[in-house]
Amino acid sequence: MTNKIITLTLILFLVMLTTSYASAALILENVNQGYLYPGSEASLNIKIANDFNYDVEDVKITLIFNSLTSTGSIDFSKPTLFSSVGSASDEQDSIDEDDSESFSFTIKASNSIEPGNYNIPYQISYTGLNNSAVTETGSLGISVNSKTSLDFSISQTGKVIGMKDKITFKIINKGFGEVKFLSVKVNEPIGYTLLSEDKVYIGSIASDDSDSASFDVILNKANPSFSATITYKDFENNDKTQTLNFDLTAYTKEKAIELGLIKKSNAPFIVGIIILVVIVWFVVRMIRRARKRKANNIKNSGGY
Secondary structure, eight states, X not given: OHHHHHHHHHHHHHHHHHHHHHHOOEEEEEEEEOOOOTTOEEEXXXXXXXXXXXXXXXXXXEEOOTTBOTTSOBOTTSOOSEEESSOSEEEEXXXXXXXXXXXXXXXXXXXXXXXXXXXXXXXXXXXXXXXXXXXXXXXXXXXXXXXXXXXXXXXXXXXXXXXXXEEEEEEEEOSSSOEXXXXXXXXXXXXXXXXXXXXXEEEEEOTTEEEEEEEEEEEOSSSOEEEEEEEEEOTTOOEEEEEEEEEOOOBOHXXXXXXXXXXXXXXXXXXXXXXXXXXXXXHHHHHHHHHHHHHHXXXXXXXX
């Protein structure tokens, strides 16, 4: 009976020990990445924890960049999205039981990469229990950020004081990432009267794309200026606000005619012709009446 108890106890211990080893591993505890933009470099620090019940030695991590796709798989028909600056491997002599060590890299993103989240495969090798050589694979997530770069321009259709004009405010997204929830609000008008709503919602503008907001105005004087505030969320979902100021162009009607922006009105000339025609018509009519009266007087006095 005693032998059976000892045997069962030993079997249970071995099962527990095997299960413990099976569940234990070197754990990717933390990934600390610097800001990485298309075409730029960033630091990458990987912290590995030893979950085994023993020390491991000769720990080496190698990042696998060859033709990496956005899903972390390897496609040799596609260009490499990332590369290492220096070695793609780093190693530590050992990681003690219940301890952790850091592995450092410098990586570079390709110029053509799209901002977003990516998985980078890695291979980790170490010497384990009874000097056994172990190799494991996994993947870690990193982010490619986007610098927001917006450009602006303004145009007018009229440019004449006292006349209706349309101001078009154009936003160009020159950054690598999309901007969202963008709106344009006109600030206090200077030198013009705003005829339309003072706020226009645009929404999203993709990278290398543009959109615009238009406002109907009447220019009141020379040297007007246009001020607008734009609000949006950048690629990293941060709230952004910018205030832009532009000088507008405003000409007098005489200067606009001289520059050929508008044509000189023929209305006064046409009105003058009409008045002249009416005057001539009245004069001719009066002369005819006078002649008719004279003829009647001669007839009545027997002048024939």
